Amino acid sequence: MTKARFLVLGAAAGGGLPQWNCGCRNCVAARDPLSGLKPQTQSSLAVSLDGERWVVFNASPDLRAQIEHNPCLHPRDLRDSPISSVVITNGDVDHIAGLLTLREKQAFTLYATPALTDTLRQNPVFQVLDPAFVRQTVVQLDTPFSPLPGLEIRLFAVPGKVPLYLETADLQLDQETDQTVGVEFRLGARRAYYIPGCGSLPDALATRLDGADLLFFDGTVFEDADMIAAGVGTKTGRRMGHMPIHGAGGSLTALSALSIGQTIYVHINNTNPIWQAGPERDLVEAHGFQIGHDGMEVTLAANP
Template structure:
């Protein structure tokens, strides 16, 4: 299985256009590497690819990753699979509108969001939409078997109304299991909590790409960049007794990598104590352009 990290950051990327936090300032000056918004490409043969979430940065991501047209017109991207309807996961579809065929796979709840008029720029004669049913495997490409499953999360920000539940289990937020050639990876870029079922499900995998949005639940308020907690945004923190470091501690995983990392997260600084703790626990921090062969 070929895996390319097209983008490793959470929504807004690093640096975020309107943020002057230390990480963003360091990224602008070149002290730390910048990152585009979370997206991953997978392939069984290195020729035809499935993109997991279409980030707003997808045009540049495809250019830098080498996923170039194989002929005068076309693309090696054969399908896009969406894990939810967040802007940083669906906006890139609007870039893929220039009359090249591919398939979109998403839950019925996410496909309903794509019924908004702006997405009509995707020619339905070329761009098909296929509904994903949780725990029902599908093959977007020969050799790649994907299985979606519900993880705790919430509706996209633009659909929030009244009191928001951030731990919904349904079609709003899914994780993906990808099987290829006897290898297994999981892609879970958004998750509000690690349940016992989720921990059991991912155990034994060759690769886990997991939600690394914030280090601590109060990170936004502590850095003066926002008022919402990580939990309110639908993302589990890395640290703390209920964080993902503790939740996955001791679990048999060949490789564990944090992805979808917010611009405020201190693990982005190579010399930070937080980065050292993550490394000591056996975790890596995803980076744009990273390639993994399983």
Template sequence: MLRIVVLGAAAGGGVPQWNCGCAVCTAARTGHPGLRSTQASIALSADGEHWFLINASPDLRQQLIATPQLHPKAGQLRHSPIAGVILTNSEVDAVAGLLSMREGSPFAIYAHPRVLAILKANSIFNVLSEINVRRQPVAIDEAFEPVLPDGSPSGIEILAFVVPGKGAWYLEGKTHPAGDDGVGDTLGLRIGDKTSGKYFYFLAACAEVTPELKRRLAGASLVFFDGTVWRDDELIAAGLGAKTGQAMGHIAMSGENGAIAALADLGIDNKIFLHINNSNPALLQDSAERKTAERAGWQIPADGTEITL
């Protein structure tokens, strides 16, 4: 049995974002605390005792405090149920939380070699001593089983695959530590329980739903999917930025080629948006955009939502 906890569903900056006065952030501060959300990450476990994080958001410390399943075991001075972190990209909102895990507990980081090269090139991540924090490269389209700190199997099988996207924005115009020839900066994950055979998909970033991606996701029990913006020019239209969703490596929820249309009629049982930007009007429960998403079978989760497969 897989247990999944949504630690956060927001895009970079969270909701409310520290310096933003948009309608969503203002509502989250002033009268609708239910809108508040930390930055996107989930935790999963096959045994209810050992947990793996998918991405480590800048809000990780806050998320761990709010999630009893991830608290140290009672009676132990130093303990964490977190056995590993699987990274799907190298954006700040996926890796910054690693720095909150520097106090010496053993765990493993699983990531594509291109992402591991970025961590290696930035000396601040050396606070995660490789004596305790093993860095394990992940190959494309090759299933692997993350292990527990004592080396025993976790009962979880993960297969990483390439999805359309882009490298971290802070490397734009700079030389990538792993070189410019290659893929792996943006991954999707197929995560399964080896005992039950049940599985789900996690895609925190995706710029396009290709025919190959449709074939992968068809018939899935559960899909977490990139919900950064409602419309491609959202940030520009709202006066909040100069980039489109596509320029940032994210597909829009709406539109003829958006996620809602592209993933319709694929027989997916549960569809959940995450990595949702504070500019996205679908966050507002009474908005037309939210109603459109819900009519199409999509959910926008609150922090702490638990799902069992």
């Protein structure tokens, strides 16, 4: 029976936990070994069917540390890597900067949509990925492909925006284009999803997710104004392209209305109160949802 291993390499949003320049309640706790809150790296997921070959979804700036913290990703020979491929879901710095870590003449395939491929090609720093070793493959939306033998996935548009460094005066939010995508995994009749960034949950997306066996979903902020309330920023979650967990139009209520076997929040901002015990975390767990963390692993078996 085919089994897929889903390994959370990084559960935090951009900047990680603690963020280098932040003294918020969570960051202070994450720096204190006695607090019980462990540091978390930036958003990334690894998936394997055999434990030998892995595909990494989003190459975070913390990728080198993530590899070292997970022995299944260690080299097995003089020059080697179990990472066979990398898939990018948007062009945010916290999802592409780690590609620069993979520049040491190691073969792998990089999958991205046309828009995200253009983003990488227009930035000359990514030319360090030697095309003699790194094959860049353009993937169209809703077209099945296999980043690992036997693993079929699809990329699909979810509401989002362009990366911060591409924003202009006419910025549009909640655009459904190939700039921000989710990942659908199909294992026989079973389905899993990875959506680390999502601005809202329209009916079409809810219909797609209904009946899923496993969902990793955007948990950036608890309330839309988390960062404002914490005194560390001026933008709401929605302005950054992320729907809140709680409040009007929040993901907790919307996803609870669907039939999903297991829902796990990832891409959690350093200011989000669900990192620690309290009413916000209690509410999430009361709905049967889980808070992702570095090293968390979930196995999903295909139906016989």
